[in-house]
Amino acid sequence: MNNGKIFNGNTAWFSSSVSQKVKNLWKRNGGQMSPLDSAMIIFSQDFTALDTLQIFSSEAYLDEHMAVIHPMYISDSVTKGSKTVLMQYKLPPEEVYQATKDKQVYKWDRNSDLKNEQQQVRTGRQTCRRAKLCLDENTGNESEGAKTRRRQGPSYTDSENDSSVTMTTERQQSAVVPREVPEDMCHIDDIPKITGVLEEFIPGKNGCEVFKK
The missing domain is CATH 3.40.50.10190 (BRCT domain)
Known part of the structure; x- marks a missing residue:
């Protein structure tokens, strides 16, 4: 009370x-x-x-x-x-x-929580639309012969194609120049990207500690 x-x-x-x-x-x-x-x-x-x-x-x-x-x-x-x-x-x-x-999210901004929820919903919808679009494009671009082989199962021709794809991939990988990064440094591609909503730094909360100099 x-x-x-x-x-x-x-x-x-x-x-x-x-x-x-x-x-x-x-x-x-x-x-x-x-x-x-x-x-x-x-x-x-x-x-x-x-x-x-x-x-x-x-x-x-x-x-x-x-x-x-x-x-x-x-x-x-x-x-x-x-x-x-x-x-x-x-x-x-x-x-x-x-x-x-x-x-x-600002606690004093009453629209902040709503905007965050709306953004998450929009992001989810966009991801679903992109996935559906890719699926439709891949299905539409598939040849009749490929559809027939997919229904009938693997064949000798499929094996040849698989071997060709594997060899091509190996050649591409061998052509990639390795990244040269000093041992005491981290490559920018290895740094995880920040996602989600930023949170306030609150001393004593979420594992945060403050030390006096």
Whole structure:
């Protein structure tokens, strides 16, 4: 049950883009207001707000000593009855958001989850269409003689064709120039490609650890 002290001991600074209603919700649940230079959490819900743009261009932000959080973190935590993961509500600069919104799910972007699901459905449909198209093309290009042999089973001619294909493949493979890569380096073709949705780096989660220098 919500005891009204979810954010007890936490201080926050709020951008002008955050409504008074959200600020009151923060205070009712134990949070305190603080100046920007001493706040534990910085809230903004508009990356184009003047005060937020100033934060994005500040030395502290560029040196990764500061993060901006969307205030939906407050309402979601109150609804849950306990603090949710703070950095899942990180608000990046607009150019970063535009470059990553199709691959990363932002908790404060209600359309983000829907777009991710729609993209997965589209990708699945495109894969099925490509597979069907290849099957149709291969079937259409198959000669009548090949269809007859496939129905009747292997024959002497098929064996000759198989031998010819094997010899051709061996000649092609022998012509391939081997890759010369130093022992202490990895060839770019051997590096696995990133697929799926990008996830936030959350210290202490998913096997991630943070060490102080």
